Amino acid sequence: MRSLKVLILEDDPFQLMALHQMLNANQVFEVLTAISVETALRALERQGPVDIAICDLQMDGDDGLSLIGHLAATSLAQAVIILSSAEASVLDGAAQLARQQGINVLGVLQKPASVTAIGELLSEWLALVEMPGSASRSTTSELPALPPLDATHDYGAEWIAYFQPKVGLDGELSGVELLARWQHPSLGLLAPGLFLPRLEQAGLMPNLTWHMLELALSLSYRLLLARGRALPVAVNIPPQMLDQADFVPRLLLLLERFPVRPHMLTLEVVEQSARQMAVVQFENLLRLRMAGCRLSIDDFGTGASNIQRLLELPFSELKIPAEFVRGMADDRRKSAVVGGALFMAQKMALNVVIEGVETREDYEAVSMLGSPAIQGYFIARPMSEADLLNWLDELEHHPERVLGFRAVKPDRAPAGR
Incomplete structure (x- = not known):
């Protein structure tokens, strides 16, 4: 475990000591501890931002939600674990509010936490901020700030793509x-959470x-020319x-330039507002569908992405976000939500992609509900283009090496013509 800086908010001394020991067991030794929100804020003021805050919710005086709100307003923690x-x-x-x-x-x-559960979440965070090929670094709070951005500068040579496969339950x-990703000339390879807010602010x-x-x-x-079939690709589109x-x-015009x-x-669209969609937005979505592009409503079930939007707009796919999937095997409510979405999608002739399938248990829980496409670390982590091409070769010739489940069809890739 690389060096992380973690804050624990816990008003029970025994639980506080246990969490501290769990972090040490996961090779995390820079730990701030607090028995109240007030002491947590003083610790942050004295010792600076942390990578992760582990927040209890219920306590005398200000509760954990108060600390989470403060962290959101001040960016003094990159992520939180709610305990x-x-x-x-x-x-x-509480997670949704955060x-x-x-x-x-x-x-x-749920209390009591375990060394394993804490370790898995810490590893997940490191996977987000330290992709393969990135320069070794300690904590995200120690990263130098991005220099001022120039809206007239061409950053295209530094912006690169990582690719995460989506695979059906049958292996297709x-x-x-x-x-x-941003291959920054001085900061190394940056994860999106470290630069997307800055890009949005700079237009x-x-x-x-x-x-x-x-x-x-x-x-x-290029894959169409080289292999005779194009690769289906998905790109996030900001609502604006x-x-x-x-x-x-x-x-x-871009599709004419690359004729697939x-x-x-x-095009994966996330709605950020529940307001009625403007005419130009509605018209653009219709024209995209008329042109043959596929439209996905991303993060379905959160924010403004709801059933009413599916009825109003010409989407062809819905994506179920990771927060509905993680731990689904042990949560009947999550299983009911995902199962209901799959049933509704089938009746509406919509494709479904389930994100955040990280473990075999989550995969098995999903497989009992229907036949969506799945995306997540259980299938593959985001990877560079070179790694993706190798992964596709393995999938074609030795699928058992890259897929954690059996029943793979001989013909796995959809035709691209």
Whole structure:
């Protein structure tokens, strides 16, 4: 375990000591401890930001939600783990509240925690901030700040794509999602959480998105030429880009430049507001579907991405987010939500992708509910283009080496013509 800096908020001295020992057992030795929100804030003021805050919820005086709100407002922690003896619905509600405030929630744990459970969440965080090939670094709080961004500068040479496969329960490849990374000349390889907010503030999200679209279609077309079949690719589209009247014509020109069939491209849209969709956005979505592109409603069931949107808009796919999937094997409520979404999607003739399938237990729980495509560490972590090409070769010739489950069809990749 690389060096991490962790804050524990826990008002029970025995539990506090146990958590401290669990972190030490996971090779985490820079630990701040606090028995109240007030002492936690003093510790952060004296010793600076932390990578992760482990927050109890229920305590005398200010509760854990107060600390989470403060962390969201001050960015004094990169992520939180919520730990409490409260019932599961309260834990899930606290996690949802934290996410709405912009906090990365690594997980929610019922007391008592275990060394293994804590270690798995810490490893997940490190996987997010230290991708393969990145320079070794200690804590994210010690990373130098990004220098001021220039909206007129071309960062395309530094923005790269990582690819995460999506695979059906029968082993058939459904495609790959592109995930942005920044190969910064001085800071090394940066995960999206470290730079996307800055790009959004600088008005550079459209630049990044067009670059990702070009990388996606370029790879798909090159595989069509080399192997006779294009690779289905998915790219996230910021909602504000749908406000642009020239979005669809510009995308169609890109499809002419890299001539793969439009249905090879899936545009994943996350709605950030429950307001009624503007006419230009609605029209752009319709024109994209008329052109043959696929549309996915991302993070279905969170924020404004709800059933009403599915009825109003021409989506062809819904993505069920990781927070509904993690721990589903032991949570009947999550299983009911995912099962209901799969049933509804089947009746509406929609494809389904389930994100965040990290463990065999979650995979087996999903497999009992239907036949969606699945995406997550149990299938494959995000990888560079070179690693993806090797992974695709392995999938074609030795699928048992890259897939953690059996029943793989001989013909795994969809035709690209």
